[in-house]
Amino acid sequence: MIERQISFYRDTPYFAHWSRTMLYRLCETFQPLKVKKDQVILEEGVESKDLELFGEDAGPYLYLIKNGDFELTKKISSKKVEDIG
Secondary structure, eight states: OHHHHHHHHHTSTTTTTSOHHHHHHHHHHOOOOOOOTTOOSOOTTSOGGGSTTTTTOOOOOOOOOOSSOOOOOOOOOOOOOOOOO
8 A cells, every 4th residue: 555655656746756765754644535526625714623524633634636536616705896986
């Protein structure tokens, strides 16, 4: 399993120059996570611990997408701006 993870990271441009030791440490830190279609992993204004995916084991996370698709959206305000000039 670790060999597959090291190979994945080595094929990722950001990690390509990292030593095997550094990649091994990365593997000890990162945990693979499978998500279902349409499952929310981050939501603006919602703490990770409040999302079903994490439960009590919430904290700041970094995500690397190994395969599949994802959608990233941004909430914007629709407040009307009036010209008072």
